[in-house]
Amino acid sequence: MEQAYDVVVIGAGNGGLSAAANMAKAGKKTLLVEQHNLPGGFATSFVRGRFEFEPSLHELCDVGSEEDPGDVRKLIEKTLGVKVDWLPVPEAYRLVTTDEGKDNLNVVMPFGVKEYVDQMEHYVPGSRPSMEKFFTLCEEILAALAYIGASGGKADSKVLMSEHANFLKCGGYSVERVLKSLHMPKKAQKILCAYWCYIGVSTDKLNFALFAAMLVKYLTKGAWIPRMRSHELSVAMDVRIRELGGDIWYNTRAERILTEDGRITGVRTARGDVKTRHVIACCSPNAVFGDMMDAKDVPPQQTRMVNARKFGPRGFVVYLGLNKTADEIGLEDYSYFIYASMDTVKEAARADGFNDHPMQATVCLNRANPGCSPDGTCIMSFTTFYNTDVWGEIAAEDYVAKKREIAEGLIRDFEKQIGVSLMPYIEEIEIATPVTMARYTCNPQGTMYAYTCGEWDTMLARLMMLKDDQIVPGIRFAGGYGPRIYGYGSTYMNGELTAKLTLADMKEAEK
Amino acid sequence: MSDFNFHVKPIGLFDMLHFKKMVPDRKQALENGSLDPVSGVYDANRLADLLHPKTQTLTIAEIIDHGELAKTFVLTGDSLAPFRAGQYLSVRLKIGASVLTRPYSISSSPMWVKEGKYALTIKRAADGFASGWILDNWKVGDEITVSGPEGNFYYEPLRDAKHVIGLAGGCGITPFLSMAYAIRDGAEDFRLTLLYGSRTECDILYRRELAEIEKATDKVKIVHILSDEQKDGYEYGFITAERIAKACGGEECSVFLCGPSAMYAFVDKEVEKLKLAAKFVRHELYAAPAAPGTLPGYEGDPGKTYTLTVKRFGETLGVPMAANETVLVALERAGIAAPSRCRGGECGWCRSRMESGDVFVPEKLDKRRMADVAAGYIHPCCSYPLSDVTIEIWPEQE
Secondary structure (H helix, E strand, C coil), rough: CCEECCCCECCCCCHHHHHHHHHCCCCCEEEECCCCCCCCCCCCCHHHHHHHCCCCCCCCCCCCCCCCECHHHHHHHHCCCCCCEECCCCCEEEEEEECCCHHHCCCEECCCCHHHHHHHHHHCCCCCHHHHHHHHHHHHHHHHHHHHHHCCCCCCCHHHHHHCHHHHHHCCECCCCHHCCCCCCCHHHHHHHHCHHHHHCCCCCCCCHHHHHHHHHHHHCCCCCCHHHHHHHHHHHHHHHHHHHEEEEECCCCCEEEECCEEEEEEEEEEEEEEECCCEEEECCCHHHHCCHHHHHCCHHHHHHHHCCCCCCCCEEEEEECCCCHHHHHHCEEEEEEEECCCCHHHHHHCCCCCCCCEEEEEEEHHCHHHCCCCEEEEEEEEEEECCCCHHHHHHHHHHHHHHHHHHHHHHHHHHHCCCCCCHHEEEEEECCHHHHHHHHHCCHHHHCCCCCCCCCCCCHHHHHHHCCCCCEEEEEEECCCCCCCCCHHHHHHHHHHHHHHHHHHHHHHH | CCCCCCCCCCCCCHHHHHHHCCCHHHHHHHHCCCCCCCCCCHHHHCCCCCCCCCEEEEEEEEEECCCCCEEEEECCCCCCCCCCCCCCCEEEECCCCEEEEEEEEEEEHHHHHHHHHEEEEECCCCCHHHHHHHHHHHHCCCCCECCCECCCCCCCCCCHHHHHEEEEEHHHHHHHHHHHHHHHCCCCCCCCEEEEEEEEHHHHHCHHHHHHHHCCCCEEEEEECCCCCCCCCCCECCCCCCHHHHCCCCCCCCEEEEEHHEEEEEEHHHHHHCCHHHHHEECCCCCCCCCCCCCCCCCCCCCEEEEEEEEEEEEEEEEEECCCEEEEEEECCCCCCCCCCCCCCCCCCCCCCEECEEEEEEEHHHHCCHHHHCCCCEEHHHHHCCEEEEECCCCCCC
C-alpha cells in the first residue's frame, strides 16, 4: 500500500493539529500520523471514576473574548473555523511564598492592566510609576513582536530602529535586568514574576520580551480554557482537519524519513510507505534526526544544532477528584503559585533533582469551570517540574512509591500553605510523572517544554533565524520545538507559522 | 510609540548592541554543539517502555489445574513490566477466524515479576467463548502475546481506607489473591478482609493458598461464604450488608468488589445499604454483557443483523454485525484486529470514530470523554448497534 500526500505531519500535538489544519485549508493533500490513539499530545483528558481530568492546561494565553479576540482565538475560530466552548479564568493568580520569613507573600492578582497596577499599589505602595512604565514597555514589545512575526524572519533593522527602539533596547536582556532598571520595588518585582514557571526559566535567564508579552497578554486578554478539557480543542481540530479533506492515522508511528539525494521522498510507517516531499514534524528534532534518519544523511550542521540545545522542564502532575465542593474545602481561587521564594535562580536549581517542598502551580478547575465535576465534588491538579532526567534514574520497582511520595508532599504543602484539608476527601487520584509524559507523547525525557528558551535559545533569536534553522530541506518543526517556543498558544501559532513556511517551500519547489 | 525612552543602566546608549548580539550568540552556541550522532534514547523513555510495554511475549511455563473448571497458567518472559496487585493483562487470542482480546487479572504476587513470572487464573465461563478455548488449548511451551499491566483496581493509600473489605465472587478472587500475596510479601501495606462467595466448598479457588497467606500475615483475613452448601467452618448464604458491616468492625473501610455480573447485581444492593461515600466503593471492570437485551434503556431489536463498514488506513471493508453483540465483537468475528483492552468501556484503547449510524451505550459503561461523545467517537467494546454503522479504526502496530 503506497499512498501519496502533499505533506505528512508527524505528531498530532497542538502544533501538528494546527499545521495539518492550516495545510488542509490551503488545499494541500494532508496526512497526519500520530503514534498514540488520541489527538492533542499533552492537550487531552482522561476519566477516572466520576471525574474527567485535564492533564496539562492551566490557562490559554492570547484567546481573548469574542469581542476582543487574541491571536489564538483568531487562528482557531476565524482562520481554521474550529468551534470551541471557551470559559474565562476568573483571576490571574494567587502567589504564596513560604521561606522568606516576614517577606513571605500571599497575594491575589487580578486580570486587567489597570486592576493589576491598582492591586500592586495596594500591596506595594509606591509601585505605580514603575508599573506604568513597565506596561508601556509591554505594549511596545507586543507591537514589535507582531512586526517581527509578520516579517517571516526578514525583519528590517531600519524599521526596528525607527519604530521599535525601546523594544530593541530591552529585548536582548533578562527579566531581572530590565525590572531592576525600571526601579521597580523589589516586592513588586517578585509579585510580577509569578508566571516565571510557565516558561520554566529563572528570571536571570528569561528573555524580557517574551515574559513581558506573555504577562501583558494574560492581563489584557484574560485567560481561557475549553469547557470539556483541552481534549475538546484537540477533537475539534481533528474533526476540522477531516472536514478540510485531511486524513489522520492514529496508532501509527513515523518510523523513517525517506530521502533521495538529500531530498525528502516519503515517510515510512507500519502501514507502508507514504510518498511526500514535505514533512512537518510535531515531535523532537532528536527523534527525527536520531531515530528516523541515518546519521550519514544528517548534515553536520544539523547534528551540531540538535546536540547544542537543551530540553526544557519535565512535568509532574497530581490530579485529585475530591468529594467536597471548592466552597466546602475553602478553595477560593483558580490558580495558585506556591514557591519557597521568589529567588527564581534558587527555585529553578531546586528543580534539578528531588527536593523537599518543590514549587507548585496548582489549579482548582471548578473555579473557572463550575460544572466540570459532579455536584458535591471538585477537581484539583498540582504541577511541579524537573530540570533533569532524574525520573529516568528511578528503578522500575521503586517508581510507584516515589511518585506517591512526591504527590503526597505537594498535597500536604498545599494544605499547610493555603490552610485547607484535602486528604480525607480524595475520591480519585492519578499521578503523572515525566515517565508518564514520555509514555504518551514520546518526548525525550518526558519534557513538556521541548527545548528551553533560556539564555541564547530565545524566541526572538529563533524567529530572527528562521532561515538559518532550516537545514534539511523539506522538514520543518511545529509544536514546542518550533520558533515561537512552547506552551499551548505558542504551539498552535507554531503550527500556523510552519504551515505558511511549508506552503512557501512548495511554491519555491514549483519554480 | 511612546515618548518614554528606555535605558538599561549602566549600558545606556550601547544597549541596542545587546539585542543585535542575540543572533550571533545563538549561531555560535549552535555551532558549538557536538558532532556525536543524535541520540534517540533517554532514561525516562526507557523506563516508560519497561513499565508500559505495548505488548509482551510470554511462554506458558506451567499449568496448575483447579478441578475441571479453572486453571492457573504460569507465564514467563524477559524484563516483564511490574504491576500493582489488582491489575490485569489483556491477552490476544486467535480462535478460528476470530481475533480477539480478553482481560485477565494477574493472580500472582507482584514480587514474582523479579523472577520473570506472572500467573493468570482462568475459569471456564458458562457461555464463554474464550475461557473454554484457553482451558482446552493452551499448553506448556506455547507462546502468548499480552499487553502491559492495565487497570486501576488497586489499593492506593492516599485515597483508600487502611482496611479494605474485598468482596469476591467465583473467579473474582484473582485480583484479591494478588493483593493478599502483595501484603504478605511486603509489596503493599494495608489490611485486607476478604468475603469470598462460592457455591460449594469444591468451587473455592485457592483455598489452600489463601489459608497459608492468612497464617503468614495477620493483615489478611478470609471469610468463605458458600451459597449452595452448609458446612462447618464456612458461612452459609450470600455476601450481605450485615456481613460487610461486621467485617468493617465499626472502622472506616474501603470496599472493593470483583466478580461476575450476577454477583454485582446482588452485592451492589447490599453495599448500597451501608451508605458508604462513593470514594470507599471501588469495582473491578464491569465487562460489557454479551447481549444488550436486558440492559436498562435498550430499545433495539436484538434479532437483527446490520452491516458494519470499517475504514482502516485508507481501505474500506464491509462485515456483518449482529444487533445483540457489541461492535467490537463484530470486528473480532470478521478477523479484524481492532484495538481493545478492558472490554468494559473504561480504558479507551478501542476509541474509534463513528462516521454514521446509531449505537446503544449502557450508561454504566459509558466512560467516554465528554468531547468524544459530542464528536461521535465510540468505544466499540460497549457499543451495541441500532443500525448499519460506519466506523474508522486504527489497529495498533504489531
